[in-house]
Structures are given as C-alpha cells and as structure tokens.
Amino acid sequence: MSQIPVEPEFQQAYDEVLLSFKDTLLFEKRPNLERLMEVLAIPERVIQFRVTWEDDNGHIQVNRGYRVQFNSALGPYKGGLRFHPTVNLSILKFLGYEQVFKNALTGLNMGGGKGGSDFDPKGKSDSEIRRFCQAFMTELSRHIGADTDVPAGDINVGGREIGYLFGQYKHLKNVFEGVLTGKGLAWGGSLIRPEATGFGLVYYVEKMIDYATDGKENFTGKKVLVSGSGNVAQYAALKVIQLGGSVLSLSDSKGSFISKNGKSFTAEDINKVAEVKLARKELKVLASEFPDFEYHEGKRPWTLVKQVDVALPCATQNEVSGEEAEYLVKAGCKYVAEGSNMGSTLEAVKIFEAARREHATIWYGPGKAANCGGVAVSGLEMAQNSQRVTWTQAKVDEKLKEIMTNCFYLCLDTAKDYGKVPRKLPSLVAGANIAGFIKVADAMIDQGDFY
Incomplete structure (x- = not known):
C-alpha cells in the first residue's frame, strides 16, 4: 500500500501486519491473498x-x-x-x-x-x-x-x-x-464486561507462561509491571494478584508508582486507584496512601525496575518505545502482552521479536490477541440481548476463559503452520495477524467481495 503520511497511526498498524507476514509462508501457501492486503486496508x-x-x-x-x-x-x-x-x-x-x-x-x-x-x-x-x-x-x-x-x-x-x-x-x-454494549445490568448489560479486557489479558498470559515452561510455572511469584490505571489496568492487576503475582507498578499520563521494596499492590490499593480514576483525578494524589511505592513524575514504568518477569502495557498506543523494549529484555522480562491497542512501537516489536527469534528469552503477545477479551464479552452481551436473558457471572467468566484459551492456541498453531523455521516460541504476532487475516479474507471471497 502506498504511504499515508497524514495517517501515521494507521500506516503503523498496516506496516506492523505486513512486516509480520514477511518471514512466513502465508503468500506462498495462499498467493491469491497478497492483493487482498490492500483491499482490506480500505x-x-x-x-x-x-x-x-x-x-x-x-x-x-x-x-x-x-x-x-x-x-x-x-x-x-x-x-x-x-x-x-x-x-x-x-x-x-x-x-x-x-x-x-x-x-x-x-x-x-x-x-x-x-x-x-x-x-x-x-x-x-x-x-x-x-x-x-x-x-x-x-x-x-x-x-x-x-x-x-x-x-x-x-x-x-x-x-x-x-x-x-x-x-x-x-x-x-x-x-x-x-x-450498544457495556450497558447497565438492569437494561441489557453483561456481568464481567468491565473486567473482561483485564481478566482476558491475564488469562492469555497464563497460557503463554504454561506453554513456554511446559506447564511448570504460572503467575505465582512473578514480578509484573502494569502501565495505566484505568479499567484495563485495574482488572489486570487484580487478576494477577489473585493468581499469586506481584504488581510492582501502575501509572497515568503524568507519572508512575513503582514498588520500593518488591512489595505488591493489594486489592485494597487497586480499589483506591479506582476511586481516584472515577473522580477524574491524577494518580499522584495517592502518594501518601502508598508508602511502599515511589512516584516518578513524567516517567513510564518500563525502565524503573532492575528485574521483571511480565510487562503488561495497559494505557494507550505506542507506550513502549524501542529503548524501553531493550531495557525490558535486559531486565529479564520473559513475557510482554498488550492490554492496550498497539501498545508497543514498531521498533519495540522488532526488538521483542528479535530476542524471541534469536535467544527465546522473551515472548510478545500483541494487543489484537491478548486484549480481545473485552470485545469478546461485548459479543456475549449481544448474544444475551438477542435471547433476552442474562447469564451468571460464572458462565460469562467461563466463556471468557474459553475464548482466550482458544485465541492463544489459534495464534500459536497458526504461527507454527506458517512459520519458515520451527521454534520453541513461535511468533504470536504473525500467528494472530495471519489467523485473523485468513478468516476475514476467506469470508470476503465467499461473499464475492474479492476474487
């Protein structure tokens, strides 16, 4: 596709998808789909x-x-x-x-x-x-x-x-x-919808950890950096805490709280953050409430700790730069998964993928897969609306876990099927992009939108 200088974010998203196809067998196995890339981009x-x-x-x-x-x-x-x-x-x-x-x-x-x-x-x-x-x-x-x-x-x-x-x-x-989805429970909303993106993100990373360690590890004892302090960050942090991990950071656009001594945020701390966000105040007003955490004005959390196991960007697009990605790799980060959309710059993605490909030291889960739990439960809300019923919290959470598990293995298996070189940690970026692209492309072909 020709360059779109006035649409840099869109150009980045398109380039990221195209780059992920570069070292795969996609267009060798499905040559008719190469032209469809430009069609789908409009x-x-x-x-x-x-x-x-x-x-x-x-x-x-x-x-x-x-x-x-x-x-x-x-x-x-x-x-x-x-x-x-x-x-x-x-x-x-x-x-x-x-x-x-x-x-x-x-x-x-x-x-x-x-x-x-x-x-x-x-x-x-x-x-x-x-x-x-x-x-x-x-x-x-x-x-x-x-x-x-x-x-x-x-x-x-x-x-x-x-x-x-x-x-x-x-x-x-x-x-x-x-x-609309995200409605109130009394008039058509779904249980688990507020929690879905954050919970789903952690369920996806659970599968990453389980596969990478052959079932030997989980979130227990993992040091986790979370950026953001909104809905996604809050529920991701709560689920990590519930699963035995330590949440060492939260942030907003003005700065970051970082653990001084490795102590984790607690569920009570997250509730305080939620109250501040609901009042539309800055996170730093909680400085006196968090004596075990230091507030870093104007800083993102990625370069503020010496050792980390999991990084969860949950704030906004392009919140992990190439330089920050290099720091995370050096800090021993083993898993990065995006709760935000396109949370890592293209340079950062290249660094994560190079470290995975060459040393298998870090595994990157792109937002379009790792954070799809939110829209998944929106889809479940649509299903409940069509049936004029409300499912229980347990049922919705069970379906969310099932969707995130299926999403992970779809990304994993597709990456294996289309990868040129077998690897212990296949590219989840390529897997997610290829799996999504083929599903949409085949539907467009079936419906006569592309020949």
Missing part, C-alpha cells in the same frame, strides 16, 4: 459529522464525530467509541483495522469498526456530557443498529456515557435493542 465506509451542543453557559460548542465501519465480512461492525481531544481519523482507522483482526480471533461473528469524537470530557459537568452524548447519538443513530453496527465504550466512554447514548438512540428510533 474501510468499507467512513462517516464524519459535526456535533453541536450547548454548554452550561448557554454557548454553542462544536466537535468532530466519526465512525469508521471497516469490515463486515464476519458480522455487524463492532468496536468502541472514544471521546478524547487526540481523536482523529488516523487513530480511528488504526483502531478499526486492529479491531477487524481482533474480532476475528474471538471466534464470534463480529466485523470491525471504531468511532468517537475529539470531545474532551475533563472539566465538563454531568449535564454537559449528557448533552454532548445526546447530540453525538443524534447523528450516529442514522448509521448503526443491532444487526448493522454495535458500538461499545472506549477511553472516556464508560457506563454513564453508554447510558446517555442508549437513551437517546431509544428516543430517536422508538426501539429497545442491543445497539
């Missing part, structure tokens, strides 16, 4: 619209709204809505492109899409956020539906925002349907 539809809303002072404000409907070969478009001042078309195209592969890896019938707005909810009143959500849905409602496009939440779009969006859709369409 969204089926890009919707951009103006959102006007009134602030508390009676002034009209305007924002840009987007929905990228990337691919529907496997089912209705599915992917989150993000409200953040950095939102632009390049970021949403990258997220939508990743979502196509990610949704394919869940084994559920979901296409890929992404949307959002450059609206910044920080400093806004509840009434202003409600009015914005209603104005946003007034435009978006023309393009979505339970069997067409089912958005979910993402950064700054939580239960409150989903509620406002759903209510406006219902008013406009006069229909109660599962048009």
